[in-house]
Amino acid sequence: MDRLSSHRATKDIVDKHGFKFSKSLGQNFLIDDNVIDKIIDGARVKEGDKVIEVGPGIGTLTREMAKRAEKVVAVEIDKNLIPILKETLADFDNTEVVNEDILKVDINKLVDEKLSGGPVKLIANLPYYITTPIVMKFLEEDIPVTDIVVMVQKEVADRMNAVPSTKDYGALSVAVQYYCDTEIVAKAPRHMFIPQPKVDSTVIGLHIREERKYKADNEQLFFKTVKAAFGQRRKTLLNSLSSMGVLDKAKIKEVLAEAGIDEKRRGETLSIEEFAHLSNIINKNI
Template sequence: MYQINALNPKEEGHQARKRFGQNFLHDQRVIAKIVRAVHPRDGENIVEIGPGLAALTAPLIGECDALTVIELDRDLAAGLPKRVPHPERLTIIEADALKFDFTTLFQPEKPLRIVGNLPYNISTPLLFHLLTFGGNIKDMHFMLQKEVVDRITAVPNTKEYGRLSVMIQYYSKPSFLFEVPPGSFNPPPKVTSAVFRLVPYETKPIVAKNEKALARLVAHVFTQRRKTLRNSLKGMLSDDAFEVTAINPMARPETLTLAEFVSLSDHMLEA
């Protein structure tokens, strides 16, 4: 595996920019663990979001024959070729990943594999943006604040279980991989981070009749998570919905499974 030195943004001539949510990873052990988790290989369609100072880019490109990176910061994008061992393997796209059309990167028989240390300030909308490309993505490996990863991977009847858990798990299978301490970054963030994997479903195991209705119902009940379902959903469900779905109207939202949320959303009244 290609090895790089620990990165210091100031030594590299770059000041971390708060508006881009920049915290640069420099811990070699963490970098190596992420690369092992991704397990890049020749011939794969690998995309890195937010390569920054190439802490991940350099070892990734040392393991595969091609790598596409998406970087919003023009200064960082310009410096990437000199920071990697095989710049001829690198394709740089200067763009905002939150607005980027990932269909432009699709290749026949080569589903996307996406990796990145995501800016924490746009992480949730970016995940949902990526999941709209569904079965064309093989897997995603990301680092976010541990609190958010805990919510993404949470199961029913836990305090972390909520809207993010239900909706991410509707579109994909998440797996918590490992924690990353603040000292692994420069500048260090104020929170512990974590690396996780998302595998989007090519065919969803549970399908809602109306996905917008599901999203609306889930968002609604978790803004009132201390209320019973009957009180929270008054006027949104038909009178017999709880009886037909065999769901306890006195239950609270954190006790419901994904399948039960889908079942309820399928009985929502039309607005």
């Protein structure tokens, strides 16, 4: 079987199995060879690698990854796609399909049982409404993941990749960049999918650092500080951080002075390093 990444090949498989696309599951299948190759390159997939793919669809990307990786475990929620994947992946004995909801799966157990304990790479073409929960699940749950490459709505990728003092910079930017180096891997306009979605997409690569670039003494407090700073973007840091309920306004004023941060600045102007420094001083004063 040749590559499946064309409109004709995809339509033939779908029609053969009488498959109906589900809007609720956000099913849009990629039909562009170039973007598929960029995803695999962006994840740095090579011989010996173990990959978790979320949302394999009909196996278009799965097949190409299986040609390079040691093993690919594809997690697919839609039981109607399982017989299609059985057919399209029949030539690859280094692939395995798991019919589960990725948000309900014990990822570390999956890695231990099916991927020899990792490390793993996560590659996904996700319904946009679950993009952030899945990415943060992999970052926060101490999963042995080295690279995350996901197809997301363009605006979400812009937020993940944003720098301070820009309109896209926010709590998601800080959360992702606290753990990872980010890069835009590819752009995927809506015409590259079947059926066509209503928005354009971007593939973003998140490369997890082996060591933290920013040192937060209390990570829970760090993220609480970030969330408060961006909670109401028009508020100054003095006012937004006072609403955290951790320290009173007078103490927050002292903390900001000790951190060397102007109390009139807004959260969107702070670098991740400044957020880490600030949260460490708040932590000392609690």
